[in-house]
Amino acid sequence: MRKLPQDSAHVIAGEYVLGTLRGPARRRFEAMMRADAALTTIVRQWESGLMPLADRVPAVEPPARVWRAIEARIDPYRGAAPATAADSSPSPGKWSGLWSSLAFWRTFGLTAGGRASVLLAGFLYLSTGPRGEPVFVAVLTDPTAPATAPPHLVISMHSPDLLRVRMVRPWANVDTKSLELWVLPTKGQPRSLGTFTNAPGDTMIKITATDPRVQGAYALAVSLEPKGGSPTGQPTGPVVASGSIAPVRRS
Amino acid sequence: MANPEASPARLAELLSRTALGDRKAFAELYESTRSKLFAVSLRIVREPQLAEEVLQDSFVSIWNHASGYAQAKSAPATWMTAIVRNRSLDIVRRTRELADVDDVLAGNLVDEGAAPPAEYQASVDAHQLHECLKELEAEQRQSIALAFFHGLTHSELAAHMRRPLGTVKTHIRRGLLRLRDCLDRTQGAEGGR
Numbered sequence A: 001m002r003k004l005p006q007d008s009a010h011v012i013a014g015e016y017v018l019g020t021l022r023g024p025a026r027r028r029f030e031a032m033m034r035a036d037a038a039l040t041t042i043v044r045q046w047e048s049g050l051m052p053l054a055d056r057v058p059a060v061e062p063p064a065r066v067w068r069a070i071e072a073r074i075d076p077y078r079g080a081a082p083a084t085a086a087d088s089s090p091s092p093g094k095w096s097g098l099w100s101s102l103a104f105w106r107t108f109g110l111t112a113g114g115r116a117s118v119l120l121a122g123f124l125y126l127s128t129g130p131r132g133e134p135v136f137v138a139v140l141t142d143p144t145a146p147a148t149a150p151p152h153l154v155i156s157m158h159s160p161d162l163l164r165v166r167m168v169r170p171w172a173n174v175d176t177k178s179l180e181l182w183v184l185p186t187k188g189q190p191r192s193l194g195t196f197t198n199a200p201g202d203t204m205i206k207i208t209a210t211d212p213r214v215q216g217a218y219a220l221a222v223s224l225e226p227k228g229g230s231p232t233g234q235p236t237g238p239v240v241a242s243g244s245i246a247p248v249r250r251s
Numbered sequence B: 001m002a003n004p005e006a007s008p009a010r011l012a013e014l015l016s017r018t019a020l021g022d023r024k025a026f027a028e029l030y031e032s033t034r035s036k037l038f039a040v041s042l043r044i045v046r047e048p049q050l051a052e053e054v055l056q057d058s059f060v061s062i063w064n065h066a067s068g069y070a071q072a073k074s075a076p077a078t079w080m081t082a083i084v085r086n087r088s089l090d091i092v093r094r095t096r097e098l099a100d101v102d103d104v105l106a107g108n109l110v111d112e113g114a115a116p117p118a119e120y121q122a123s124v125d126a127h128q129l130h131e132c133l134k135e136l137e138a139e140q141r142q143s144i145a146l147a148f149f150h151g152l153t154h155s156e157l158a159a160h161m162r163r164p165l166g167t168v169k170t171h172i173r174r175g176l177l178r179l180r181d182c183l184d185r186t187q188g189a190e191g192g193r
Helices: A006-018 A023-035 A037-056 A064-074 A094-100 A113-117 B008-019 B023-045 B048-072 B076-091 B103-110 B124-134 B138-150 B154-161 B165-188
Strands: A122-128 A134-140 A153-159 A162-167 A177-185 A191-196 A201-206 A217-226 A239-244
Touching (some): A006 B138, A037 B138, A064 B023, B008 B076, B023 B138, B124 B138, B124 B165, B138 B154
Antiparallel strands (some): A217 A239
């Protein structure tokens, strides 16, 4: 793909963000952007530069049916429309497919009522260890696999201060990436518990029930990240396994 | 607005959680941004039904691609507004008259005397942008504002402003370059970018 001279790149990116770049030219530019990270950066700069204009637009309340329609499209229990119908963003690859698949999300267990129990993709429960300390076990599976397929991960408290992440069945085709384990607290951003490799065996994570990262936890998720873990400290890749959990108690 | 404006930090948090499939966070994200984003789309597509479609498509896309937010390195409102504007520009099929273009909004962009909408809160970015817009010639500023708010094409701008097509294109091009230089200067001074 040819490179644009600097000023032209800035003007065309500006017109793209402004919206005066239209039709086939707009499509061509989007293709160039996907192939050229520098161009994407210029577009992001224009977005940051121009979007504050939108603050000036007086708000207009959309009808309630819009949210119902959105919910229906991301929740297979409420509607049949495919979730990806409107996705124009490029998202090739198996995991992106999984990321946006309805079957995957409905198993997350974060939906209302008793739905979570219908498809048990992963579960985690608390019990009490020999000395009364909390013990939890999570079984994380790939929800697109048949119900009889063995789980990918079994996570348990190995001892009061060691969490054992046992890879039972590695994922295919993720050799060059890291898997990262996240805690979803009821308040605040996801918290990383660390990364582990996509190979059979155990990874030990030093953690106690009083660790701030697990306070208020209500779900666990595993995302696919660049080698070494998320560069941003927040999940950037697709979630390949997840499960809701009971709160981790203080011992 | 029916809902309080959420802070950028709160929106970023909600997006992170949405990336992990947190439906509650996603619902709050919608609550916090829907009326602004709906208004932005409505100005471009003009028909409420189309704007509803845009909002719906955009939020399904945000749900599916919330993890992409972390890589965009922009403010959450910027990232979401860009999605909504792109979708609006994609679906708009314009056969309409341009009579209802809001020249007041476009014209008052840098008029300090004009009362901003009640919920308008001048962020640092917005302040810089408005300062930079002041440096443009009036017609450059007007073309950029009309294109941004109403999604007008070059030829629609030319018709609306009663100027030759080439003149309008030049306004946009020169206006954008001056705007970029000004934004680079002011944001560079703060170590941004």
